[in-house]
Amino acid sequence: MITIEENKSLQQLHTFHLSVSARWFAEYQSIEELIDLLKTDLLRENPFLQIGGGSNLLFTSDYEGVILHSKIKFIEVVSETSEYVTVKAGSGVVWDDFVKYSVSNGWGGAENLSLIPG
Numbered sequence: 001m002i003t004i005e006e007n008k009s010l011q012q013l014h015t016f017h018l019s020v021s022a023r024w025f026a027e028y029q030s031i032e033e034l035i036d037l038l039k040t041d042l043l044r045e046n047p048f049l050q051i052g053g054g055s056n057l058l059f060t061s062d063y064e065g066v067i068l069h070s071k072i073k074f075i076e077v078v079s080e081t082s083e084y085v086t087v088k089a090g091s092g093v094v095w096d097d098f099v100k101y102s103v104s105n106g107w108g109g110a111e112n113l114s115l116i117p118g
């Protein structure tokens, strides 16, 4: 389900935790919902910025547009051999959750990137 909020605080949505807000904040749970959102007047008529975990962003003032946030959360195995696993993850998956998921499945490699924010 798409959710749209007005005057949303971004304080907990970026890692510098500055007290800034977004004029609008929209979340989507699928690619289809994102496509629908992009067709709305809200997105056609306003600047927008996609964010993830907000660890590479520093907001110096309120954002006078639409912040987009993915809640696409799936993790799926695309292919697997005796040596390699190829995994696909949604853009809303928190990186460290992906690392934990990999470790819990016994897949080596991603654990080296544990605790990277975002």
Ligand SMILES: Cc1cc2nc3c(=O)[nH]c(=O)nc-3n(C[C@H](O)[C@H](O)[C@H](O)COP(=O)(O)OP(=O)(O)OC[C@H]3O[C@@H](n4cnc5c(N)ncnc54)[C@H](O)[C@@H]3O)c2cc1C
Residues within 6 Å of the ligand: 049, 050, 051, 052, 053, 054, 055, 056, 057, 070, 091, 092, 116, 117, 118
């Ligand atoms: C303390 C620290 C240590 C780090 N260490 C490492 C490290 O060792 N190795 C490493 O590789 N990286 C490291 N990073 C970088 C980290 O991986 C990035 O912060 C992370 O990739 C950014 O992800 P985010 O979800 O926080 O994105 P954000 O900060 O929210 O966004 C960053 C950019 O990506 C865009 N973006 C975000 N989500 C999407 C999306 N779904 N679709 C399209 N565009 C999108 C945003 O518009 C923005 O331009 C480190 C960062 C920090 C702060």
